[in-house]
Amino acid sequence: MTGGGEGGASEPPPGPSKRARVDDDATPRHLRAVEFYCGVGGLHYSLLRARPDAKVVAAFDINPNGNDVYEHNFGVRPSQKNIYGLPVASFDRLDAGLWLLSPPCQPFTRQGHRKDKDDGRSQSFLRLLRDVVPQLRSPPTHVLVENVVGFETSDTRADAIAVFRRLGYDTREFMLTPRMFGVPYSRPRYFLLAKNGYRAGRRASYQPSSRATPRRSLTRGTGLGGEVGATVRRLNRTPPITPYGSRDVNEGSADVFREYAVAERDVKIGLGAVDVVCRTSYKCNCFTKSYGKYVKGTGSMVTDKLVDKDSWDGTVASGGAHEGAEGGGVRLRYFTEGEIARMHSFPSDFSFPAGVTRQQRYALLGNSLSVACVAPLIDHLLNDPSVEGERPPPRREVVGPEDA
CATH class of the missing domain: 3.90.120.10 (DNA Methylase, subunit A, domain 2)
Known part of the structure; x- marks a missing residue:
């Protein structure tokens, strides 16, 4: 995962422009982000690509090797605490409007026996949704969830959608792969976006995406509208490796x-x-x-x-x-x-x-994610010109060949 040479172990950490922003207390709440299951920082890089003015206020992961890499590149070490046992008040104190989550995928894969929500590795994610978010004084206004193909037919996904709807969120779901964004790499993944539809007294500009057969509707491209769809159409010509x-x-x-x-x-x-x-x-x-x-x-x-x-x-x-x-x-x-x-x-x-x-x-x-897929989704989630406080910055190419 290094950008230069064969392994890149001798490269110094990147400069301040790539590190977590820790000095801007005036950052709008919907640009204050928490990374859950952060890995080596794919969510963080995606956020920086979409909104360089955003601020990561906390990151969580229990893998010490991944945390070493994250700290090496961002200068801030993620918390290694098990989020399942953290009190609700600890999340309220973060005052973050944007939650980025890439929960363990094994419960939804063949190799992991598809135990779904009966798998212990699903419990922290389910606890966040069922127990933490409903009790927060200031719940997140914007949420992105990434997982493997198979999650879209799981009980865990159904529980997530039910919680978001009950709490007044609009949801949209995607099945995307880097090849759709001009990268010669096949890595299909499921994505869920949730936005609090009643911020500032207005509904979000996209509507819930429930279907009786989520796998069929998603694989046919449901949800690929607006800025994300435009990006896909513009970049869907894959160059050689x-x-x-x-x-x-x-x-x-x-x-x-x-x-x-x-x-x-x-x-x-x-x-x-x-x-x-x-x-x-x-x-x-x-x-x-x-x-x-x-x-x-x-x-x-x-x-x-x-x-x-x-x-x-x-x-x-x-x-x-x-x-x-x-x-x-x-x-x-x-x-x-x-x-x-x-x-x-x-x-x-x-x-x-x-x-x-x-x-x-x-x-x-192998446990990380594609910035080419996630950055346009964050861009789409955060930059809604119809919602006060979300006036997007001047349009720019979120993902381009020179960055891949």
């Missing part, structure tokens, strides 16, 4: 192919499920937290030439050997951490502290 995944010329070198080489035995075990891409490919598959540990279904691999998978037997060139070298085969390697970070549209100065191992970096990246 090269400008996103290999900005550093060293990432195509023999040394990198050697350092990040994929073992031939691993390739042959999962040959039918290994996605192989090169610099001119127009899509790579979603990277999971097991990337680098397992080959099958965890993300794409990089080669230096087009591969005919129908005829390729899985033979891999040894080390950094080039095509035609002794032993033949295909030069194949894992994406570097920096390449994956750029696929997530993280800024170029994002980096890891030296103590985080490569496998830990891959795991943290």
